Amino acid sequence: MSDVIKLLPDSVANQIAAGEVIQRPASVIKELVENAVDAGATSIKIIIKDAGRTLIQVVDNGCGMTATDARLSFERHSTSKITQASDLFTLHTMGFRGEALASIAAIAQIDMRTMRHGDSLGTRIVISGSQVESQTPEACAPGTNMMVKNLFFNVPARRKFLKKDAVEFSNILHEFQRLALVNTNVEFSLIHNDIPQAQLLRGSLKQRISELFGKAVERRLIPVETDTSIVRLAGFVGLPEHARKRGALQYMFVNGRNMRHPYFHKAVMQCYDQLIPADEQPDYFLSFTVDPETIDVNIHPTKNEIKFENEQPIWQILSAAIKESLGRFNAVPAINFDVDDMPEIPAFQPDTDARHEIEIDRSYNPFRPSTANRDWEQLYNNFQRERNDALEMQSSLNTAPEDTDSGLDLLPSADMPEATLDLDTLQSSAATLQVKGRYIASPSKAGLLLVDQHRAHLKILYERYLDMYRQGTLTAQRVIFPEILRLSPAQHSIMESITGELSRVGFDLAYLGDTSWSINGVPSVIDSLNPTETIERMIDNVTETGADITAELHERLALSMARSAAVKSGQPLSPGEMDQILSDLTRLPDPTLTPDGLTVMKVIGLDEIGRMFG
Ligand code: ADP
Numbered sequence: 001m002s003d004v005i006k007l008l009p010d011s012v013a014n015q016i017a018a019g020e021v022i023q024r025p026a027s028v029i030k031e032l033v034e035n036a037v038d039a040g041a042t043s044i045k046i047i048i049k050d051a052g053r054t055l056i057q058v059v060d061n062g063c064g065m066t067a068t069d070a071r072l073s074f075e076r077h078s079t080s081k082i083t084q085a086s087d088l089f090t091l092h093t094m095g096f097r098g099e100a101l102a103s104i105a106a107i108a109q110i111d112m113r114t115m116r117h118g119d120s121l122g123t124r125i126v127i128s129g130s131q132v133e134s135q136t137p138e139a140c141a142p143g144t145n146m147m148v149k150n151l152f153f154n155v156p157a158r159r160k161f162l163k164k165d166a167v168e169f170s171n172i173l174h175e176f177q178r179l180a181l182v183n184t185n186v187e188f189s190l191i192h193n194d195i196p197q198a199q200l201l202r203g204s205l206k207q208r209i210s211e212l213f214g215k216a217v218e219r220r221l222i223p224v225e226t227d228t229s230i231v232r233l234a235g236f237v238g239l240p241e242h243a244r245k246r247g248a249l250q251y252m253f254v255n256g257r258n259m260r261h262p263y264f265h266k267a268v269m270q271c272y273d274q275l276i277p278a279d280e281q282p283d284y285f286l287s288f289t290v291d292p293e294t295i296d297v298n299i300h301p302t303k304n305e306i307k308f309e310n311e312q313p314i315w316q317i318l319s320a321a322i323k324e325s326l327g328r329f330n331a332v333p334a335i336n337f338d339v340d341d342m343p344e345i346p347a348f349q350p351d352t353d354a355r356h357e358i359e360i361d362r363s364y365n366p367f368r369p370s371t372a373n374r375d376w377e378q379l380y381n382n383f384q385r386e387r388n389d390a391l392e393m394q395s396s397l398n399t400a401p402e403d404t405d406s407g408l409d410l411l412p413s414a415d416m417p418e419a420t421l422d423l424d425t426l427q428s429s430a431a432t433l434q435v436k437g438r439y440i441a442s443p444s445k446a447g448l449l450l451v452d453q454h455r456a457h458l459k460i461l462y463e464r465y466l467d468m469y470r471q472g473t474l475t476a477q478r479v480i481f482p483e484i485l486r487l488s489p490a491q492h493s494i495m496e497s498i499t500g501e502l503s504r505v506g507f508d509l510a511y512l513g514d515t516s517w518s519i520n521g522v523p524s525v526i527d528s529l530n531p532t533e534t535i536e537r538m539i540d541n542v543t544e545t546g547a548d549i550t551a552e553l554h555e556r557l558a559l560s561m562a563r564s565a566a567v568k569s570g571q572p573l574s575p576g577e578m579d580q581i582l583s584d585l586t587r588l589p590d591p592t593l594t595p596d597g598l599t600v601m602k603v604i605g606l607d608e609i610g611r612m613f614g
């Protein structure tokens with residue numbers, strides 16, 4: 001019997017390898033962008049056509065290649081990044097397997113131009129299904145310009161397997177977001193079918209997050225930072241009240257590389273135990289820096305799954321850091337800032353030098369678009385001020401119980417009427433105090449006014465949206481980065497029935513096929529709105545109430561929008577914000593109840609206060 005075993009030709013081996021590395025257009029983008037980053041690029045431009053099916057082009061200003069390297073780069077196992085197995089443990093590059101270009105060249109048509117900085121002539125190389133068709137010297141810009149055309153042109157089964165453009169594009173967007181988040185020192189642009197989708201400047205992680213997901217996201221996040229001998233951790237986690245059933249933004253990076261790490265994910269989730277419902281998920285953006293020798297990135301070809309040597313200690317460090325941040329930003333109800341034994345909290349280091357100044361912005365108005373400018377320093381200042389207020393309040397109460405000028409004018413006066421919600425008596429004074437991040441307390445003529453901050457703001461916004469709806473002044477404001485909404489079939493059918501109404505209240509929606517929608521614009525009144533979350537909530541509302549979908553839909557939409565946009569319980573407010581809420585509230589015809597019948601405010605009458613003191 002003759003021998004039957006043969007060595008596979010390289011082109012076939014490459015096609016097989018491609019199956020592992022390149023599943024879809026998004027995988028090509030990942031590999032090419034990682035190569036550009038490894039080449040030291042500071043600017044990366046991505047141009048795609050038909051969701052990557054026809055063209056994926058990545059243009060970088062990195063180091064470029066010589067003519068020989070350009071040719072070699074498409075050979076299997078050709079890499080400039082490691083030379084021996086032990087290099088795997090000191091990796092500072094994204095790539096190292098030398099597989100990506102060979103794999104891509106096996107299943108697409110390549111047209112690459114590359115030139116090293118300082119050279120006067122570059123190289124152009126054209127490849128189709130692993131066959132080099134031409135290599136010529138050519139004048140080109142320093143860096144590398146890689147075009148990948150007609151992906152899977154020679155693997156019809158794989159090409160057929162590609163999903164609709166909208167779905168592939170949404171995968172590309174997700175990959176783009178991940179790449180942009182770990183490479184904040186690189187300028188990115190993304191163009192799809194000649195339409196610019198994103199233009200990101202170099203900046204901090206915080207800036208990147210808000211460029212990618214909207215300014216409003218900043219308000220939902222608190223910083224997490226810690227530095228130990230085994231790991232340096234930096235990033236942000238979401239405030240518990242912004243946790244979501246679907247679509248939470250969850251990103252982990254290690255040494256500038258994206259990773260999936262179910263174990264650390266669990267560590268984060270445990271910190272939110274008791275704080276959020278079991279079926280909700282918090283946002284997080286967590287960046288780990290460790291000694292490269294303590295991780296193994298080579299356990300999967302896409303290099304997303306990573307093994308850590310110090311998993312358990314890192315779990316503990318991660319968990320402690322997140323809990324501390326949640327506590328520090330008053331996101332945990334059990335932590336009490338007015339008690340004496342407050343834990344020592346290491347100083348927070350915001351990334352500007354202005355950190356020693358504590359500014360109180362009395363003109364701050366949460367309802368104007370300027371809300372979007374609120375930044376971490378301000379959040380921190382609020383925290384500091386709250387703490388100081390609480391301490392001050394405590395000491396003034398302790399040391400000067402008789403001092404009626406201490407800010408709270410609570411003494412009963414004989415001619416005061418029984419407390420009612422007579423609006424004239426509710427004029428707020430300068431003395432507003434936030435209690436537990438949930439209530440606004442303010443002395444008023446009738447006694448002590450207590451207002452639930454979230455319900456009050458919800459009520460104000462609800463009335464405002466209804467007014468605007470009646471006057472037809474709710475208009476769409478384009479979002480920089482359209483969000484993709486992927487719905488279940490059930491949600492989708494409800495969505496179809498409410499799109500007319502949604503566009504009347506100012507949403508600009510485009511149907512992408514399947515059950516996906518792109519949110520291209522949101523009502524201009526709302527800058528703190530998370531569009532996907534709001535729409536999903538509206539759909540859930542309609543599902544839960546099961547009522548006639550169109551009747552009073554605008555009221556329900558107004559309520560949902562108000563719910564999403566209103567300041568949350570636990571959100572620190574400045575005195576200016578509190579004053580604004582109180583004065584807006586007192587202007588409403590009926591400020592006492594929310595649209596769904598919950599108490600917005602209470603007045604503890606002077607008589608009642610008098611009685612308390614016997
Ligand atoms: P790996 O990234 O794992 O080394 P690739 O197949 O992705 O393997 O790339 C092969 C080699 O081609 C790289 O090691 C690098 O030397 C070179 N290369 C690829 N892309 C670029 C680029 N954009 N700029 C400069 N060199 C590149």
Ligand code: MG
Nearest residue numbers: 031035095100
């Ligand atoms: Mg690579």
